[in-house]
Amino acid sequence: MAWGFEEMFEQVAQQVRGVFNDVSEEARSGGLAAFVAPVDPFNRSAILAPLVSIAGVISVLLLTGLVIGAMAVTLAGILAICLVLVEVFGYEFDLAVPPAA
Numbered sequence: 432m433a434w435g436f437e438e439m440f441e442q443v444a445q446q447v448r449g450v451f452n453d454v455s456e457e458a459r460s461g462g463l464a465a466f467v468a469p470v471d472p473f474n475r476s477a478i479l480a481p482l483v484s485i486a487g488v489i490s491v492l493l494l495t496g497l498v499i500g501a502m503a504v505t506l507a508g509i510l511a512i513c514l515v516l517v518e519v520f521g522y523e524f525d526l527a528v529p530p531a532a
Contacts, residue, residue: 468474469483516522 467484467488469480469487473483474480513524517524
C-alpha cells in the first residue's frame with residue numbers, strides 16, 4: 432500500500448471541499464444561526480438577543496486568540512527547555528529517519 436503525495440493531497444482536498452460545501456449549504460439555509468442564538472434567559476428581549484449573540488461571537492473569537500497566544504508561549508517555553516538541556520547539560524535529541532520505501 433504505497434500512497435503518493437498526490438493521492439493523499441487529493442483525499443485531504445476532497446474532504447475539505449466536502450466540509451466547505453456542507454457548511455456553505457447550511458449557511459444558505461439559515462441553519463448556522465442556531466449556533467449563535469442565545470438560550471432562554473438571554474433571548475427574551477427581541478432587541479437584546481442579537482446583541483448577546485454578537486457579544487458571544489466576539490468573546491469566542493477573543494478567547495480563541497488567547498488560546499493561540501498561550502499555545503505559542505508554551506511552545507516557546509518547551510523550546511527554551513530543549514535549548515537548556517542541549518546546550519547546558521549536553522543532552523542529544525535525535526529523530527530517526529524512516530527507511531525509504
